[in-house]
Amino acid sequence: MRHRTLHVNGIDVHIAEAGEGPLVILLHGFPELWYSWRHQLGALAAAGFHVIAPDLRGYGQSTVPPDVEAYGMQAMVDDVVGMLDALDEPTAALVGHDWGAQIGWACAQLASERFPALASLSVPYHRRTPAPMTQALRRWAGDKFNWLLYFQAPGVAEAELQADAERSLRLIFSALSGDAPDGQALRLLTGLPADSQLLDPIPEPTNLPSWLAESDLSYYVEEFRRTGFTGALNRYRNVDRDWEDLPALGATPVRQPVLFVTGELDTATRFMDADAMRLYVPNLHGPVVLPGCGHWIQQERPHEVNALLVDFLSSDTVNSAIR
Numbered sequence: 045m046r047h048r049t050l051h052v053n054g055i056d057v058h059i060a061e062a063g064e065g066p067l068v069i070l071l072h073g074f075p076e077l078w079y080s081w082r083h084q085l086g087a088l089a090a091a092g093f094h095v096i097a098p099d100l101r102g103y104g105q106s107t108v109p110p111d112v113e114a115y116g117m118q119a120m121v122d123d124v125v126g127m128l129d130a131l132d133e134p135t136a137a138l139v140g141h142d143w144g145a146q147i148g149w150a151c152a153q154l155a156s157e158r159f160p161a162l163a164s165l166s167v168p169y170h171r172r173t174p175a176p177m178t179q180a181l182r183r184w185a186g187d188k189f190n191w192l193l194y195f196q197a198p199g200v201a202e203a204e205l206q207a208d209a210e211r212s213l214r215l216i217f218s219a220l221s222g223d224a225p226d227g228q229a230l231r232l233l234t235g236l237p238a239d240s241q242l243l244d245p246i247p248e249p250t251n252l253p254s255w256l257a258e259s260d261l262s263y264y265v266e267e268f269r270r271t272g273f274t275g276a277l278n279r280y281r282n283v284d285r286d287w288e289d290l291p292a293l294g295a296t297p298v299r300q301p302v303l304f305v306t307g308e309l310d311t312a313t314r315f316m317d318a319d320a321m322r323l324y325v326p327n328l329h330g331p332v333v334l335p336g337c338g339h340w341i342q343q344e345r346p347h348e349v350n351a352l353l354v355d356f357l358s359s360d361t362v363n364s365a366i367r
Contacts, residue, residue: 045060045061045085047060053125055101055106055107055109057106057126058098058104060079060098062086062095063085063092063093063094063095065093066092066093066136066357067094067095068088068095068136068139069097069098069136069138069139070084070097071124071139071140071144072097072141072143073142073145074143074277074279074280075205075213075264077263077267079263079264083343083346084346087346087354088353091357096131100123101115102271102279103276104271109275115275117150117282117286117289118286118290121155124159125155128158135158135365137159137162137163139353140167141165145164145167146167146170149162149169149170150290153296154292154296156298160300160301161300161301161365161366162301163303163304163356164304165304165305165349166313166341169298171294172287172293172294176283176287176288178196179284185238187237189236189237194240195281198281201242201277204241204243205273209268209273210265211243213265214249215243216242216246217256217340219246220340222308222309223253255343256340301359301362301365302325303353303356304328304330305334305341306332307334308334308336308337309337310338311339312339316331329356334349
């Protein structure tokens, strides 16, 4: 594995890199880093791919722009396109998880000629909503807590999360893991009073999840202690701006081959409508649902995810498109 910095779209992006061959870009989610793909880099490189895992803007060793507006979805797409240009590559396959999956879906819609294949983990294709997202969520949530609405006010969520980054990350990773007690994650995300904080209802876990070593947690903690959480949270603060600025998102079919993988206990897909997704994603492979798996899918089930990714990326249709 190699590390270097690319200058793209006016910022510096740190990448971890391995292998040679067709380019595959791995996009992490919240609150994660390139490190979330530590199990995939070597496996995909061994399968004959040139694979890179960036710290997205606002995270880790990449630039953390100060302005909320710098984290709009168009900027995120332009960053990924800029990585291709910096590497002198015409195309790449994308693999995304959580917000990285959302960015992957946006890239597939807004720059389809550069991204002929997509693997999405945890987050399905979302159709455009009739109104901006926070308006819809306020009607839906009523007098109950909603984490995305909680993230909207600058300074509020970061004050909670940065008070003890080690505890915050330990609780978040544990609560949304397949190792959590049955139903815990769903209980945490529904029915709380509106004035709750994100971590209020999460019990201290007896142990870390089986897939997360102390050294793994320490890496995340050190990076978020250094950068804080503001850059990462600013992505959430652009959902309404994205709705206004990018009307094509959620209204544009994704005709490229798409692999979709989720966990049986993944809260991100509890309302997934696979039939509706197929209307906009006609070349859909899956959904593949991993039994007993929570939200941190590529870390919880690395062997299964690696096998699925290698099979998909090595298929004749995908491999010929990204060569």
